[in-house]
Amino acid sequence: MPIPVVRSVHVHPVKALRGFSPAEAEVEPWGLAGDRRWTVVDTVGKVVTQRQHARLALAAAELLPDGGVRLSGPGREPLTVEVPRPSAAGGTVTVDVFGTKVEAVPADPSADAWFRAYLGGDVRLVHMDDPARRRPVDPDYALPGETVSFADGYPLLVTTTSSLDALNSLIAQGDHADEGPLPMNRFRPNVVVDGTAPWAEDGWRRLSIGDVVFRVARNCGRCVVTTTDQGTGERGKEPLRTLARHRKDGSRLIFGQNLVPEQRGIIRVGDPVKILD
Numbered sequence: 674m675p676i677p678v679v680r681s682v683h684v685h686p687v688k689a690l691r692g693f694s695p696a697e698a699e700v701e702p703w704g705l706a707g708d709r710r711w712t713v714v715d716t717v718g719k720v721v722t723q724r725q726h727a728r729l730a731l732a733a734a735e736l737l738p739d740g741g742v743r744l745s746g747p748g749r750e751p752l753t754v755e756v757p758r759p760s761a762a763g764g765t766v767t768v769d770v771f772g773t774k775v776e777a778v779p780a781d782p783s784a785d786a787w788f789r790a791y792l793g794g795d796v797r798l799v800h801m802d803d804p805a806r807r808r809p810v811d812p813d814y815a816l817p818g819e820t821v822s823f824a825d826g827y828p829l830l831v832t833t834t835s836s837l838d839a840l841n842s843l844i845a846q847g848d849h850a851d852e853g854p855l856p857m858n859r860f861r862p863n864v865v866v867d868g869t870a871p872w873a874e875d876g877w878r879r880l881s882i883g884d885v886v887f888r889v890a891r892n893c894g895r896c897v898v899t900t901t902d903q904g905t906g907e908r909g910k911e912p913l914r915t916l917a918r919h920r921k922d923g924s925r926l927i928f929g930q931n932l933v934p935e936q937r938g939i940i941r942v943g944d945p946v947k948i949l950d
Contacts, residue, residue: 677868677946679882680834686742687734688712688823689722697941700885700934703804703820704828705863707736710801712823713788719769723898726792727906746791754784757800768799775808777801814890819933827890827931832862839871844915852911858903860928866946874930878950885938894925
């Protein structure tokens, strides 16, 4: 087998929106710099994702140098949103991230108006100001003091092209073959790796990307977001039908591995990926 290498790096500044693919990214303890530091919430503070609004897939967030974002989406004029300060925003609000209570800072009201018009519902945009202390990683899979942004549960998600190829081969043999082959963006990873055997990541426990070392926390359970075409917002049946037949861990349908960084550093497209354990 060739030495595995990083094929692509992905940062999603606003949770559930389209992100961008830089040639390199800084690894912070809670994830890639700028990744999922913003999220949309509903009237009671629950995080809103493509699970509820597939249309979020069509909106994009460009990360600005100061941490702000420039929003764009079909039928809406682009909007620049600056990083809010707790003192100017009247303090923080409590956000419910899949049952975990997290303090976040409300964005400027213009951002709320933008998302309300785009989604047709009463929502608002919030920012995680201090990821070092706002949201701990699930203690069942973390060390004391480890934290995460508004990502689903862990700082980074890694996937492999060989496993996607294997999955697409299985989809082609199933009863929704017309939906395949699926692109990797269905899984919204942070790092995509080339040069492994299919499903090799199931056995990884610790790895390095370039000079940065990561611990594998657990495999990634997949949800309805993976059935959403990221270019059209339309939903299908795959890959969940095929994952349910071939890739289950208990009741969870799995694809990819969740990572926790052991140090800060820079990862780059083309970096070697070494399996340490």
